[in-house]
Amino acid sequence: MGATPVIQTGGLSLPRVLSEIRRLWLLVLAMVLVGCYLAAVEANMQGKISPDFFFPALVLGLVFLVLHVVARITAPWADPVLIPTVALLNGLGVAFLRRLDLARAKPSERSELTVFMGLGGRQLMWTLIAVAGASALLWFIRDHREISKYAWTLGLAGIVLVMLPAVLPGSISEVNGAKLWIKFGSVFAIQPGEFAKLALLAFFAYYLVRKREVLALASRRFMGIDFPRGRDLGPVLVVWALSLMVLIFEKDLGTSLLYFGMFVVTLYIATERVSWLIIGLLLFFGGATMAYVLAETAGGPFASFGTRVDVWLDPFADPYKSGYQLSQGLLGLGTGGLFGQGAGAGNPLEVPEVHNDFIFAGMGEEIGLFGLTALLVLYLLVVERGLRAALTVRDSFGKLLAGGLAFTLGLQVFVIIGGVTKLIPLTGQTTPFLSAGGSSLVANWLLVAILLRISDAARTPAGTGGAR
């Protein structure tokens, strides 16, 4: 990664070509791993490996190659680890979804399941769209600071996207009890919240860069900690109210926690004031406790939240109804043990929604503690690379945006994986890059594209890239 970027030198000399090919090896390795996973799945589920087993890996490889080339042209200094790492997660997700398709198909019809069929095929298509989106972002936005020009637009769009499912009728917006969707007919649905996350964060970053002086300096001292003035609390309380409304009207604790955590952490990064973290945590846990108390006493819109907490406390108390999903997930994880049953050798379909919220538990049955730990390390790698870009980039907007995005990704991983492994109450979140769902995949690839863009700016040596 310390290699000399050769984009400016021009010409297609042999050393140049070799150097470019060397940059591909991580991506190739990732796709070889996905290919191996696909082969193991076929061996375990069909008793033989079909000659075209590697097809999904090949298609994915070509798609990511395009992104790689786009990144090499438009962001030559970008962090070279990000694309291969995310590509591996994305590829394993497609492979696992294909494995679920195979399990759902009758044994005699398994060999007829082609690359673009089923959930796996759908996810493959979405990967194509997501990567196209990421490439477009890299192509058209050559400097991340351009984003701040549209900050107010993005902020407004973000709030509309968040609120839209709540105000739309349940028939259009509700799936499995959570009002997070906009459904177009029966086949196509998007989760606007996934995009709202990015838009709101861009706005937060812009707003906080403008206001950080005020928020950081004007304060009152209380018990040795600087607390902000009452009127500066305004925007924080607005976001808090917004996230509580998400919790209540969209019945979704995860998204609410995510928005609020995202905001508080960017606020903290901007102001360097611990007091914001304390206020944020108090507000969130206060709100959550209040919601739980209301759920236990008043029920109504809070009831589903109360049930989730009860299930978290003891999933086996009602193992066939409310606790079914979580207990089956835990049983799957436990059955997998240290090494797992092997790709394609478990019974992930015992867990409802295994393609979605519970994909981590489903994979855990087959790849075991060791495999899941590797996945965690991949996520950690992406998050820490994002934070590193934030640390090294020179402008405040870039720092806040990259830091906020990286943290949000890490928090989302924590919220969903902590939920399915019974560390915290389960909330409806997608597992970034793994679980089936186009909105999440597209939004998270856009997030990666922004991180790429900022890391390019961060790593460009002074004087080579002009004003970067």
Place this chain on the structure above:
Amino acid sequence: MNSPLRKVGVVILVLFGLLFANLNWVQAYKADEYRNSPYNSRVRLDEYKRQRGAVILANGTQVAVSVATEDELKYLRTYPAKEMYAHLLGYKPVNIGPTGIEASENEFLAGTSDKLFGDRFRDIFTGEQTAGGNILLTISPTAQEKAFTELANNRVGATKGAVVALDPTTGAVKAMVSMPSFDPNALSSHDTNAAQKVYNDLLANADKPLNNRAVSEIEEPGSVMKVVIAAAGLESLGLQPDSAIQGGATYQAPGTTHKIPNSTGVVCADSISLQQALTVSCNTAFAKLAVDLGAQRVTDVATKFGWYQRDLAVGRLDGKGIARGATVAEGTLGELRTSSGGDDKPALALSGIGQRDVRISPMQGAMIAATVANYGKQMRPYLVQQQVGPDLTTIHYRAAPQVLQDSCSRETAGSLQQMMINVVQEGTGKNARIDGYQVGGKTGTAETGDDEETHGWFVGFALKDGQPIAATAVFLENAGKGGSAEAARIAGQVMRGMIADRAGK
């Protein structure tokens, strides 16, 4: 802003550390608990991923076989012979505990037995799921078919009963039927709700079709007991078949006013030979003989013929068997002594003719006949001839017949054979005769005490030139008049079936 960014990095590390620690908790510490949780259906699914082995007969017939399906459960257990083999095979439903051979040989059939470790080890490398092992039964197909159909179509209208047939020289079970039967296919259905409903209905059925009456129920043997009393007389009183003993129209045991009569139509002289007393089934003679023998000798001889036997598994000779509660229901005599320790003579008199508290299972009845046929050597009954590997060639177990006990001397057994052959030739067991074979036996008609009809019994054997060929017991519950004669006829048919299969080999 770099300082808070670094702290955020630390927070992320802590959060991921918590995830990692929690995963260790779930997948390592709690793994065994979750894996074996009653809510975990994966173990069951795994069981159905591998083809369960077949249960086969000597002629190659598969009586329990798993066939591939398109379901989530990949193999369906089927029983092509339906009701005919239901009790000895048992059943292997999805959600209900297995019974019979399916339960006792479960590990070998499922392929999880240590004996099949080699196959499992190979599977790791080939990636295949080699089927489970196969079980070869001792059952004679023709005898089993005869036993099932003749019992079901009995001519006295009995609705409950059992048949057991043994090879006297080895103890191999050649037929085992319990009536009424059931179709195990309905229980092994992958529609678990339907299977559960069938199961509940069978459990609720007053006739108890799930019970294997051949091994798990004990009943009054009636006059079958006279064979054992005769054996005791021969062994310990020095009697011979032609020795004269006291008979008469009634017998009144010392210490009671109750007079034991003979059955209607039985003519029993005041002085009668032991053989004739057995042939006409003279109650008075055997009641008196039992009193003369005393509690000690009756108990000793009965124990030698299989009473109080608690370790008959009827499966493999070195392992588990099909009997519910792991062993064949124990035969009992009841209390034959008074509270002061002396002989309870009225009790002995009634017990001598198989009434009062004397109880045996049909299996024990067959074992008594087999012991007489096998010259006093009682063989341990077994049902599993071989455990055959998935490749159908490797034999992991081969039955080696075991002597259970020496029940009586060869001479006594010879005398008993002669007397029992006379019963079939001249007496109550004529229906059991087979041309070219020396068939011996003893009928029994047991009073059931209540207002119910009597039980009909026949225990018997077939010899060919002194060589034991077959032994059988037929029990017809509440069969009423003619029950024992019908039992003798069925026994004859079952033994013909055994003879036919022997000839075919």
